[in-house]
Amino acid sequence: MKKMLIGGVLLTLLLPFQVMAQSAFDGTWKVDISKVKSSNKPMIITLKDGEYSCDCTPPIKIKADGADHPVTGHPRIDTDSVKIVDKHTIVETTKKNGAVVNTRTTTVAPDGKTATFASVSTRESGTATVKGTLTRTAAPAPGSHAAAGSWVTSSYQSASDNMTGYTYKVDGDTISMNDMRGESYTAKLDGKPVPYKGDPGTETISVKMVGNALEETTTMGGKTTSVATSTVSPDGKTMTTVIRYEPSKRDITLVAMKQ
CATH class of the missing domain: 2.40.128.20 (Calycin beta-barrel core domain)
Incomplete structure (x- = not known):
């Protein structure tokens, strides 16, 4: 609460109005979920020659071999894995203390301009899901997997009730x-x-x-x-x-x- 400027009388006068505003x-x-809007700042993914990286915070760089690799600086996870399913699809799985925290499947459209994602996260309280669409803002380096490049989340299609x-x-x-x-x-x-x-x-x-x-x-x-x-x-x-x-x-x- 703001520091009183003119003693208790001012606070007494203002308090009823403050409580009314809070009660809203x-x-x-x-x-x-259809009205959720994400940042226009893109996420940058590289995926080439068996190496994966993202400009996460902090950045992650691991081999894209489907195996668990240690990551640091992320309090919710301590390992990450990226599996290349085919030329359009990847599956990323994060874990904490050996338990799966999140599995995210990303599938790029044939034209490479958009992609869909399905994210499944797990906690003691249960499992939650989110599905959405990504739009490409920049192409990847030549020879990269289709999932590489710069992406923004352009829309969300669904989310489980416990997420909303x-x-x-x-x-x-x-x-x-x-x-x-x-x-x-x-x-x-x-x-x-x-x-x-x-x-x-x-x-x-x-x-x-x-x-x-x-x-x-x-x-x-x-x-x-x-x-x-x-x-x-x-x-x-x-x-x-x-x-x-x-x-x-x-x-x-x-x-x-x-x-």
Whole structure:
């Protein structure tokens, strides 16, 4: 909460209006997958002569032989493998402590201009799926696999329910969040970090109101990993959230409907 400038009287006058604004977020929300918009910053993939790399954050470079290879700097995974199925399709599988975290199958269209992907992720809370379409923004080096080059996610076709639903509960100057994948937090709206549960890639979150927007900042290892800014429409029926992933400088926009 902002530092008081004119003592307790000003705080007493403002508090009812602040709580009213916060309560707009209260309730259960579901993301409309057809309205998700990803960053225009492309992901760059190289896949040639049995070597795979991506400009992930941090970058990954491994042999594309279908075997597990160690990767560092990624808190959610410690190995990655890339299997070339055919000249248009690859399967990437990431693991943590030997357990599969995510399997992503990418298939490039015959004309090479678009590709589809199906991502299956696994946690203790269960399995979640996302399917979408990629659009090529730059061609790969000659002799590369079709999956190489620069790509942006142009649309999403589907996602399992546990990827799209979440609930906020506002009680005075405290907000709680939980979702169907087991992620949760309870925090004061004062911008001070608190533990974030359920995601191995997030240690803390700090939450505050900026005008009529809810701002959530996550960290890992003391460094900011994302900043999410959410606003609710005047009729209270939709919430728009823009998430900025700080290490990669990419963003995603979500539109959720009040349930």
